[in-house]
Amino acid sequence: MASAEFWYEFASTYSYPAALRVAALAAERGVSLVWRPFLLGPIFAAHGWRDSPFNIYPAKGRNMVRDCERQCAELGVPFRLPAPFPAMSLLAGRVALVGLQDGWGEDFSRAVYRAEFGDGLDISEPTVVSAIVGNLGHDADPVLARAQSAAIKSALRASTEEAERRGIFGAPSFVSAGELFWGNDRLEQALSWAKRP
């Protein structure tokens, strides 16, 4: 079966519509999908950025907000920029890895994006993340404890290093048939690529 990787970062605005769209589109096309949470912070830091480029370059940031509003309106979902932006996504990324090991990571990831960019919640708050885990029917305390284990911490670090090694510089990204695709706008093309003969 054709497969593609979906690389996402919870602080990333354009990963939100991508995360909401990708599963249905992959299923439609018969592409199996690997969800790969990672952190952009260390990759941006290597570019000399200590903040989101959307904050560093205000004109780019203003366009991003309006563009996300328009794109999300077409999708029929709300968009708001959470404060602070970008959110600290470390905890959510670690919990996503726990969830992906246990089979509920995709639902968790979509729920985090909806909480963050739909409801404007601060996903760095353990109470916000716990509530999402609880709403998925899981006992949050042991999940959050496992998210802080050495194994999960180093797994997220390894994913981030792998992303950088593979040339990923932004989110969402897709790797499909050995090629890198960047951005929510390339989701469809990346999935089609997975099926090329």
Place this chain on the structure above:
Amino acid sequence: MASAEFWYEFASTYSYPAALRVAALAAERGVSLVWRPFLLGPIFAAHGWRDSPFNIYPAKGRNMVRDCERQCAELGVPFRLPAPFPAMSLLAGRVALVGLQDGWGEDFSRAVYRAEFGDGLDISEPTVVSAIVGNLGHDADPVLARAQSAAIKSALRASTEEAERRGIFGAPSFVSAGELFWGNDRLEQALSWAKRP
């Protein structure tokens, strides 16, 4: 009649497919189009960039080349990165303004993009620009002389200042019903916006 502005810079890779696509799509939708050449250099300089972000950030640059190859392949046109990249686009921008005054600026603009990103020519070379003007059936020498007049120089400078004032930070950009859209990927949405009730 609904109208939209197409803001483009001759050094910009993604302005190439946009320039080749925009006229037919605007005509199909009944949107009248205003072609607005401008320079990104002064806008990038205000960001602290003395070079293309695609050169400053090599991973981004590698993705841009491959992405343009894929996008242009879908369009059925060749793509190659000219050397040097980015091209010095000042002369072509000025000649485009002359051409737009005289009714051949759109054809000239498409021809410059094809020469630069299809054939890999250096569009900073007056001989390259002269050949394009000549191929369009115009006498190149007086056109190039007029392109270096104070009136045209200041018109291009004014366009660039207007772009910055209107929040344009990259190319191609579209202004449609008072809203800014950035990127070849937003061409269709920008044209649709012009027709909103």
